[in-house]
Amino acid sequence: MPIDVDTDERLADIARATVEVARERGTRAVTLRAVAERLERSTAYITNFVPSRAHLMANALDHARTQWDVERREHLGDLVGVERLAALTRWMCSSSPEENVLRSLWIEVIADVRGANRHAYEVVRGVTDATYGKFLDGAGHVAANDGEPVDHETAAHIADILYLYCRGYEVKxxxxxxxxxxxRVQASLELLLRTLVFDDALSR
Incomplete structure (x- = not known):
């Protein structure tokens, strides 16, 4: 009788092992062999689910995306409008040791978008594009001096600035x-949020 294999569970195990290798030894140490050793498996076992190093990166980032989606929903809760936009920005500009490992993988992927990492890059691009959309939606709730929402062009500028601030932070x-x-980051971010979102400075 064939053994029932839970592919999603195996991919999750491989993703966790990938992050652990990167955290302990750096992103350049992430290889099929290193992840296999971490799981006490053969390299052939890993390639049965993840055929290349590039796919290792994509798998780790894809699983992180699911985790980020859950964490973001929990953090934002029932907040709406400008408060939701500010909370999203603050959440984007926070870190943990695992977050920084994933950012390191992300940076390596975008440094080689035309090469073997293309699949991983598409995962990253999907995450970042979706995040920008959330910034743009939130910026549409910012009020001008007359109390009405700012126009679409101004909302887009706000979304651009907050998005670029968060992406720059991730690199640094x-x-x-x-x-x-x-x-340090949160202190400057609060000043930025007050200027862009809370002080009605946009229409002056």
């Missing part, structure tokens, strides 16, 4: 985490 959090601490 990997590059120099001891300097760009959460406290």
């Amino acid at each position: 959090a990997v590059e120099d985490p001891t300097v760009w601490t959460d406290e």
